Amino acid sequence: MYARQRGDDLTIPDTWEKHNWERPYVFLKKLEADNSHSANDFQSHRYLLDKLVSGYNVKRAISRRSFTSVAERELPSSVLDSLTRCLYQALTQETHLFAAMVTHGVQGWADAAWLLDHTPRALKRSDRASDTEVVSKIIQGQGWAGGKGVTVLLGINWQFSANTFADPDIAYARALLDVGRVGHALLLEAQHLGLVARMTPAVHEETASQMLRLSEERDVLYAIRLVIPG
Structure with missing residues (x-):
C-alpha cells in the first residue's frame, strides 16, 4: 500500500482501501495537516463565484x-x-x-x-x-x-x-x-x-x-x- 510504503502513520478507511484510493487519501490527509495556509484565510475565487451569483439555477447545476x-x-x-x-x-x-x-x-x-x-x-x-x-x-x-x-x-x-x-x-x-x-x-x-x-x-x-x-x-x-x- 502506498501509505505503508512511504512510512506514513495512517490508517486507511475501509472504503478508500476497497476502491484502491490509498494514494489520494494520503495526499488529502497531508493537505489537511498543512499549516502553510491558515484555515481562516479567505480566498476569493472570482471565476467560480461569478457563476454562482449570476443567475445560474442551482437545481439545474446539481442535476x-x-x-x-x-x-x-x-x-x-x-x-x-x-x-x-x-x-x-x-x-x-x-x-x-x-x-x-x-x-x-x-x-x-x-x-x-x-x-x-x-x-x-x-x-x-x-x-x-x-x-x-x-x-x-x-x-x-x-x-x-x-x-x-x-x-x-x-x-x-x-x-x-x-x-x-x-x-x-x-x-x-x-x-x-x-x-x-x-x-x-x-x-x-x-x-x-x-x-x-x-x-x-x-x-x-x-x-x-x-x-x-x-x-x-x-x-x-x-x-x-x-x-x-x-
Missing part, C-alpha cells in the same frame, strides 16, 4: 447529466468562445495550472489540439495528431471520445507549484483541489450553454504530453469532454 449520445450538428463558435473565456478567467488566478482544448466539429475551428497560454494570452495549435483515437487513449480507452465536441485538459505546472509549496505532496493535493474548482466553473458555464459532460482523472499523461508538446514541468491531471446531447 446536470453525463451524456450517453452526441448530437451530429456542429458546436457554434460562440460556445467555444464562452468556454475559452471561462478558462482564461480561471487561469488568470490559478497561475500554477494550465489548460488545453481538443476541438472536433466546432464551427469555424479546425479539428485540432490547442494549448491555452494566459501570460500573455494565446492559443497555440499543436501540430501533433489529435483525432478521436488519440483522445480515447488520453482517457485510458474509455468509450466517450467520439463525436463532435470539445475535450478540455487541465493540468499543473510544477515549476510554479514548487515555488509555493516545498512539499511536492502538498503541491499535488492542492493542484487536485484547484483543478476540481476550475472544472466545476467550466461545467457550470457549459451547462448554461446547453452542453452536457463527462470527465475523468484517469488520463494517460504521456499521450497528452506528446499531443500538446508539453515541457517536462507540465502534467495533465484531468479531462472533461463537453458536447451537445444527442
